[in-house]
Amino acid sequence: MDNDHLNIEEKLIPYLEGVLNPKERRVVDAAIQADGALAREMAELRELILVLREGFASGVKPPQDELSVAEVVELSSYPGSATVMPGTSQQKARLFCSDGVLEEYRLLRALQEDVERTTLDRENVPEMPAVLRREFQSLGKGPREVTPKRLKARENKLLLGWRRASSWVSRFSPRPLMGAAAALLILTLGIHFSQDSAPPLGESSGQVARNDSPTRHEQNSLAASVSPSGAPSAGVAATEASGIAVFTSDDRVLLKEQAEKLLSHKVRYTVTTDRILVAQSDVDQARKILWSSTAGTAVALADQESASGPGGAAMRVARDTGMSAGPRVEATTSEDEQPSQAVMYTAKGEVLPAPGFASTAQVTSAPTQGAAVAYYPPSASQAPAPPKAPSPTAPSHVVAAKASSASTQSQVATKAVSRQFKGPLKASKRIGASADLSRGREDAVPSAIKSEMQNLARQEKSEVDSDARREKLRSLALGQGAPQGPSVSAAPIPRPVPLNAAGVDSVAGVSSMAAPVPDEITLESSSAEAGDAPVEAHLDRVEKKMRDLGQRHDVELSAEIKEGHLVVYLRPKKTMTKLELDGVRKMLRKELHLVEADTIVVR
Amino acid sequence: MSIKDENGLVDRCLNGDEAAWAELYRLYYPQIRFVVGWKRWGFSKNEVEDGIQEVFTELIRSLPSFRQEAKLSTFVEKLARNRCVSHLRKRSALKRPQEAMGVELEEGKGEEGGLRHHVVSRDAGPENALIASEDQRELLRALTEMPEACRQIVSLRYYRQMSYQEICAVLDLPLGTVCSRLKRCLSKLKSLMTKVGGA
Numbered sequence: 028m029d030n031d032h033l034n035i036e037e038k039l040i041p042y043l044e045g046v047l048n049p050k051e052r053r054v055v056d057a058a059i060q061a062d063g064a065l066a067r068e069m070a071e072l073r074e075l076i077l078v079l080r081e082g083f084a085s086g087v088k089p090p091q092d093e094l095s096v097a098e099v100v101e102l103s104s105y106p107g108s109a110t111v112m113p114g115t116s117q118q119k120a121r122l123f124c125s126d127g128v129l130e131e132y133r134l135l136r137a138l139q140e141d142v143e144r145t146t147l148d149r150e151n152v153p154e155m156p157a158v159l160r161r162e163f164q165s166l167g168k169g170p171r172e173v174t175p176k177r178l179k180a181r182e183n184k185l186l187l188g189w190r191r192a193s194s195w196v197s198r199f200s201p202r203p204l205m206g207a208a209a210a211l212l213i214l215t216l217g218i219h220f221s222q223d224s225a226p227p228l229g230e231s232s233g234q235v236a237r238n239d240s241p242t243r244h245e246q247n248s249l250a251a252s253v254s255p256s257g258a259p260s261a262g263v264a265a266t267e268a269s270g271i272a273v274f275t276s277d278d279r280v281l282l283k284e285q286a287e288k289l290l291s292h293k294v295r296y297t298v299t300t301d302r303i304l305v306a307q308s309d310v311d312q313a314r315k316i317l318w319s320s321t322a323g324t325a326v327a328l329a330d331q332e333s334a335s336g337p338g339g340a341a342m343r344v345a346r347d348t349g350m351s352a353g354p355r356v357e358a359t360t361s362e363d364e365q366p367s368q369a370v371m372y373t374a375k376g377e378v379l380p381a382p383g384f385a386s387t388a389q390v391t392s393a394p395t396q397g398a399a400v401a402y403y404p405p406s407a408s409q410a411p412a413p414p415k416a417p418s419p420t421a422p423s424h425v426v427a428a429k430a431s432s433a434s435t436q437s438q439v440a441t442k443a444v445s446r447q448f449k450g451p452l453k454a455s456k457r458i459g460a461s462a463d464l465s466r467g468r469e470d471a472v473p474s475a476i477k478s479e480m481q482n483l484a485r486q487e488k489s490e491v492d493s494d495a496r497r498e499k500l501r502s503l504a505l506g507q508g509a510p511q512g513p514s515v516s517a518a519p520i521p522r523p524v525p526l527n528a529a530g531v532d533s534v535a536g537v538s539s540m541a542a543p544v545p546d547e548i549t550l551e552s553s554s555a556e557a558g559d560a561p562v563e564a565h566l567d568r569v570e571k572k573m574r575d576l577g578q579r580h581d582v583e584l585s586a587e588i589k590e591g592h593l594v595v596y597l598r599p600k601k602t603m604t605k606l607e608l609d610g611v612r613k614m615l616r617k618e619l620h621l622v623e624a625d626t627i628v629v630r
Numbered sequence: 631m632s633i634k635d636e637n638g639l640v641d642r643c644l645n646g647d648e649a650a651w652a653e654l655y656r657l658y659y660p661q662i663r664f665v666v667g668w669k670r671w672g673f674s675k676n677e678v679e680d681g682i683q684e685v686f687t688e689l690i691r692s693l694p695s696f697r698q699e700a701k702l703s704t705f706v707e708k709l710a711r712n713r714c715v716s717h718l719r720k721r722s723a724l725k726r727p728q729e730a731m732g733v734e735l736e737e738g739k740g741e742e743g744g745l746r747h748h749v750v751s752r753d754a755g756p757e758n759a760l761i762a763s764e765d766q767r768e769l770l771r772a773l774t775e776m777p778e779a780c781r782q783i784v785s786l787r788y789y790r791q792m793s794y795q796e797i798c799a800v801l802d803l804p805l806g807t808v809c810s811r812l813k814r815c816l817s818k819l820k821s822l823m824t825k826v827g828g829a
Contacts, residue, residue: 100708155651
């Protein structure tokens with residue numbers, strides 16, 4: 028009985044809002060008819076909901092909760108969606124309930140996007156103002172000028188201290204004090220002579236004996252100068268971290284994040300300045316944790332365009348071709364440091380083969396410094412084909428994060444591969460060619476490169492999972508615009524039924540409340556949506572997705588290609604408010620990966 | 631700049647190396663200038679200059695406590711953003727007392743052509759200036775008296791117009807709990823409104 032009551036209680040508000048499915052609606056109808064008190068309560072709640080909606084629509088604002096500045100800045104450090112946003116539920120609720128805080132959050136997110144897109148002007152830096160110079164001098168860390176005034180103040184302080192100490196001492200009779208001092212001295216000497224194995228006191232101890240607290244530099248050298256064996260070394264740590272590197276990065280924040288993952292799985296690790304090391308026996312487990320399918324972690328990064336080696340070269344390609352919205356690009360190394368394989372990893376988690384590069388597949392040994400990896404997001408249904416066998420003359424180190432399938436995990440092995448992309452030109456020239464093609468300067472690109480790009484495009488077709496990525500590569504290689512897909516004749520859709528004011532969203536299957544369906548909130552501007560890749564013209568895949576989405580949101584969907592862009596037709600199966608339709612539109616854009624040029628037509 | 635170099639620079643600054651401070655200033659001035667001078671904040675030129683200086687002052691003061699686990703550039707950017715948001719709030723707070731008085735001033739010309747200010751309207755507050763009906767005042771009072779958790783779920787659903795899935799994600803609750811909690815909170819709101827109305 029109680030369970031029934033609970034179940035009914037859960038359904039009442041969705042029932043009033045008209046978002047229950049027919050089966051559950053009948054259950055609630057029956058309950059209302061059987062219980063007069065429930066029927067009266069429902070009528071009152073219906074009225075209350077109307078009052079609420081009218082009140083908010085006419086300008087009533089609920090009391091606004093506040094978040095601290097630090098909390099808002101922290102929340103805004105991570106991109107979008109409430110499902111992945113850090114912070115407590117209390118913080119998130121306050122964020123969304125407060126207009127002011129939400130506006131601050133949106134501004135900070137927009138600022139973040141601008142920061143990522145902008146190259147800072149490092150030329151016009153004015154001289155440091157005098158007020159700031161005085162500020163750092165006042166910190167007291169620097170060498171100070173000893174003025175006569177300061178000197179006198181110091182002397183006075185010493186004198187005052189001495190007077191106070193002597194007045195305190197004079198209150199006590201000297202004899203017991205002298206006896207206690209003598210006993211203490213004897214005890215100390217006795218302890219000292221009994222410790223034959225104690226390390227000899229050297230210069231480092233002289234530093235400890237100083238009255239002022241050591242600076243950070245001194246602390247570091249202090250730590251480094253004392254070795255376990257007791258003999259001070261020349262400032263070099265006696266014990267070096269050992270193990271197998273499972274993660275390499277210059278980014279300390281990323282290193283910390285990865286280390287925390289290992290810690291949460293109770294895997295022992297050592298973190299150095301740029302890598303995480305684990306014992307041989309923990310390597311497999313560490314890789315599984317770090318390269319999990321939920322996170323899709325990159326193993327090594329090139330985080331600066333100016334970086335030398337394959338990472339930097341691949342990043343410049345990414346910048347020039349505009350294919351990467353984030354700073355992370357991975358490429359493999361080869362023995363001669365020429366990039367041979369690369370993928371680009373966008374901020375959205377997409378993985379796109381870099382123009383001029385083949386994609387990588389196999390995990391080999393841990394990456395060396397400057398090496399880079401291929402990263403596959405969890406949505407990748409299959410990893411690319413493994414590279415060819417290495418030639419003995421040109422080994423290269425290829426490292427890839429695993430795909431989500433277990434079979435790919437089992438393929439992890441150390442492998443040296445040869446350069447896959449056997450063209451007449453060096454990789455660096457291919458990078459430049461890619462940049463030229465992306466700028467439409469086809470005539471600047473040698474025909475050999477163009478044909479190589481076409482070959483690459485054909486290769487990538489079979490390797491790359493996302494249709495969107497394939498189309499981009501093809502257009503880049505061939506210098507074409509947006510791809511043309513097969514046209515689809517739209518099924519006739521009847522005119523929509525007029526909407527009512529009831530209901531807000533299309534929650535289907537509310538009865539299965541034990542398994543919540545997470546829904547993402549896009550808080551950023553619409554430019555975020557415009558950046559998504561377009562839905563591929565592969566009709567069967569799109570139609571399959573539309574069938575599922577249509578069932579979920581109680582709408583009928585069809586699509587066709589018009590002028591190289593997708594047009595999706597939407598017909599609601601039940602009455603929907605404008606807000607509901609907007610929500611469904613937003614959902615469709617996200618799930619079908621529509622770009623700004625694609626349209627959704629409501630019929 | 632690598633983390634190693636950054637740590638070295640921080641150490642030199644803390645040891646009082648003037649050249650290190652100058653280098654720090656030169657390195658991070660463009661970043662701070664970009665964040666503080668970002669147009670969408672709507673800060674005036676003077677506010678931007680003051681802001682840059684304040685961020686550097688804050689950086690100098692907090693450098694001794696800077697834990698060298700994160701990048702210094704991330705730390706600097708956070709300081710700059712904190713300062714900008716704080717300044718935005720201060721500006722809003724300064725505006726609020728004038729609005730709370732309910733007095734809106736309008737410029738007009740006096741008899742001799744000079745500017746005069748005269749009162750346009752008197753209301754209880756800026757957001758509620760449009761509230762006419764007693765019902766709506768009653769609603770606002772009831773919302774204010776509600777427990778925070780209840781008010782939040784009602785606001786998320788009817789003010790922010792979030793879907794149930796979105797509310798589940800924000801509150802980190804299953805769907806059934808959200809629906810039953812919403813029902814209980816609406817009942818609570820109803821009883822508060824009835825009480826207020828009857829009082």
